[in-house]
Amino acid sequence: MQRRQFHSLLSASVAATFLSPVLTHAQPRPLLRAGDQKGGLRALLEAAGELKNIAYDIKWSEFPAAAPLAEALNADAVDFGPIGDAPLLFTLAAGSRVKAFAANRSDAYGTAILVAPNSPLKGAASLKGKIVATNRGSIGHFVTLKALASVGLKQDDIDLRFLPPPDAKLALTQGSVDAWATWEPYTALAETGGHAKVLVNGRGLWSGLSFLAATESALRDKRGILQDFKLRVARAQVWSYQHPAEFGAALARIIGIPAEAARLQFERRATRWQDIDSQVVADQQRTADFYLDAGLVKQRLDVRGTFDTRFSVAA
Incomplete structure (x- = not known):
């Protein structure tokens, strides 16, 4: 009886030894919820x-603009996502605890105010009394206000309609609005499709800053994964400008836009990733102060609390 019990225990021990690697391998991989x-x-x-040889799984969620993405971040529905400087400020003003952990700068031209190809409007001053569509709190909204300020106008001098990009584009093509303030790739799509022309471009108006922003819980619990993702994005950006034709074709195929529009928006953006340094913080503070002067936020925002600099090389 004792011998049988011994053999039973021995068999169980041997089985556990062989099964343990299988059980270890079956442990779920970390999940990164990417907006x-x-x-x-x-x-x-x-x-x-x-996206090859990644030690974690990625669940992608796509949004048409930064505002709904910011709402998803606030609701903890995604871990992180790309967001412009203006939308990030609105999340701060709303009490959100979302923080940017990576930054990039792009040529600001494609963040622009568009008008119909046959529009008689000439320059920002001609927008007085006109209807302009854009997303509330978007970089399009910001560029609109900056363009008005550059010619001595204020938001009250135009009729501002808050519409998501697809609705704003339709409104412009149907003539129910006079202008549409938007960003890439929507600008390139409208231009190459013959639906619009640039009335005012963002150069000299917008810093060109955009960010990867994450929830506090993701920054705390998935820091290593976010760091790996950031490095992959930076490497991919360098690769894209070394292989412009190949990337332009892939971009058109993957996001489902014409090759001409994909190539135009990619080449003129000239995006480069950088650390969150003192210049980034200063530029973001200037944007926040402009929003205060424009009456879009009620109190001065200290943007330093919007950044997590532990991901920067300098840090």
Whole structure:
């Protein structure tokens, strides 16, 4: 009886030894819930081959603009996502605890105010009394206000309609609004499709800053994963400008836009990733102060609390 019990225990021990690697292998991989806008991040990483050999799974959620993405961050529905400087400020003003952990700068031209191809409007001053569509709190909203300020006008001098990009584009083509303030790739799509022309571009108005922003819980619990993702994005961006034709074709295919529009918006943006340094913080503070002067926020915002600099090389 004792011998049988011994053999039974020995067999169980041997079985556990062989099963333990299987059980270890079956442990679930970490999950990163990634927000995206018009498939831009996913397209970049996929084209550059940076979605291979990742030690975690990625669940992608796509949003048409930064505002709904910011809402998803606030609701903890995604871990992180790309967001412009203006939308990030609105999350701060609303009491959100979302923080940017990576920054990039782009040529601001494509963040622009568009009008119909046959529009008689000439320059920002001609917008007085006109109807302008944009997303509330978007970089399009910001550029509109900056363009008005550059010619001595205020928001009250125009009729501002808050519409998401697809609705704003339709409104412009149907003539129910006079102008549409938007960003890439919508600008390139409208231009190459013959639906609009640039009335005012963002150069000299917008800093060109955009960020990857994450929830506090993701920054706390998934820091290593976010750091890896940031490095992959930076490598992919360098690759994209080394292989412009290949990336342009992949971008068009992945996000489902014509190749001409994909190539135009990619080439003129000239995006480069950088650390969150003192210049980034200063530029963001100037944007926040402009919003205060414009009456869009009720009290001065200290933007330093919006950044997590532990991901920067300098840090």
